Amino acid sequence: MPELPExxxxxxxxxxxxxxxxxxxxxxxxxxxxxxxxxxFKSRLRGHRVVRMHRRAKYLLAExxxxxxxxxxxxxxxxxxxxxxxxxxxNLGEFYFExxxxxxxxxxHDHVVLDLSDGVRLVYTDPRRFGIMDLCPxxxxxxxxxxxxxxxxxxxxxxxxxxxxxxxxGKRTPLKAVLLDQRIIAGLGNIYVCEALHRSGLSxxxxxxxxxxxxxxxxxLERLVLSIRAILAExxxxxxxxxxxxxxxxxxxxxxxxxxxxxxxxxxxxxxxDCGGKIRRIVQSGRSTFYCPRCQR
DNA sequence: AGCTCGACCTGCACGC
DNA sequence: TGCGTGCAGGTCGAGC
Numbered sequence: 001m002p003e004l005p006e007x008x009x010x011x012x013x014x015x016x017x018x019x020x021x022x023x024x025x026x027x028x029x030x031x032x033x034x035x036x037x038x039x040x041f042k043s044r045l046r047g048h049r050v051v052r053m054h055r056r057a058k059y060l061l062a063e064x065x066x067x068x069x070x071x072x073x074x075x076x077x078x079x080x081x082x083x084x085x086x087x088x089x090x091n092l093g094e095f096y097f098e099x100x101x102x103x104x105x106x107x108x109h110d111h112v113v114l115d116l117s118d119g120v121r122l123v124y125t126d127p128r129r130f131g132i133m134d135l136c137p138x139x140x141x142x143x144x145x146x147x148x149x150x151x152x153x154x155x156x157x158x159x160x161x162x163x164x165x166x167x168x169x170g171k172r173t174p175l176k177a178v179l180l181d182q183r184i185i186a187g188l189g190n191i192y193v194c195e196a197l198h199r200s201g202l203s204x205x206x207x208x209x210x211x212x213x214x215x216x217x218x219x220x221l222e223r224l225v226l227s228i229r230a231i232l233a234e235x236x237x238x239x240x241x242x243x244x245x246x247x248x249x250x251x252x253x254x255x256x257x258x259x260x261x262x263x264x265x266x267x268x269x270x271x272x273x274d275c276g277g278k279i280r281r282i283v284q285s286g287r288s289t290f291y292c293p294r295c296q297r
Numbered sequence: 298a299g300c301t302c303g304a305c306c307t308g309c310a311c312g313c
Numbered sequence: 314t315g316c317g318t319g320c321a322g323g324t325c326g327a328g329c
Contacts, residue, residue, distance in 0.1 A: 002322060002323080003322060003323090006322075034305070034306090034323090034324085034325085035325095058323080073323080073324090074322090074323090075305095075306090075322090075323060075324090076306090076307095076321070076322055076323055077306090077307075077308090077321085077322080109307085126306095126307095127306080127307050127308065128305085128306045128307050128308085128321090128323095129305080129306055129307080130305070130306065130323060130324085131323095132324095145325095146324095146325090172300095173299090173300075177300090177301095180323095180324095182323090182324075189322055189323070190321090190322060190323085191322060192322095263322095285300095285301070285302080286301085286302065286303090287321095287323095288320085288321090
């Protein structure tokens, strides 16, 4: 689930649950996530209030009153659920999830359970355990190993044709790989790279450098920027509703209502309609790429 | 300095 | 029904 739009949606759900509340207790499953937890993980969380929640790329950041930051990444299969006593439910707004905090967090893949003030419980569930939890002093967050090489936020001002022009110049790497590179644009994943390339009519196999061959930014880079922005914005809209639905169904329904134009649609007609192409699946740097060979050049 | 690819995990859908 | 295979929304870090 987690590319930028999903992480952004999770952030919006976590805010009303976490901001202003104190972490009263921490329970871990005993299994490590992608990396070992940092030293004294539990005691560095316990007793501290969450001041503010942020997102950077696909990382969720909880700024603590202790001047440390809790860094969280959902990996491939990470999920958060918020549970609460009836009394706290009304504070959690539209992202309020599930009633009853008492037995939540006992599932086989529930690896981190945070008991917050007001009877709110946050459970991090992650079957594949590719997720990350780390702690870092706020003042050195930018120098953190996981943070320091992250590129521009695609929804911010940093993403523009000039930026891509500079980043693509001389690169003999396919567009697909370059757009997945978090050092250039932060937050795109396999699905939205496929979708953005389709919308902008660019082939995932095209070498990035071919779009930066002239002195001035190529018009196609402008189109790519607009496509990336539009796709992410739409997905954040839809992601919100999918998450609400997912949770409303008590975790049983994981179905995506969202219809992708190309992702996971091999052999179907290209939705662009007039091009008459069929969606193909190829493998690039070990991962599936879906695209229309007719209208993506 | 840059790039590709293996490794980290579990679950699920598929074909035999 | 059971088993083997391949695939999955990410990305670090080893090795060229």
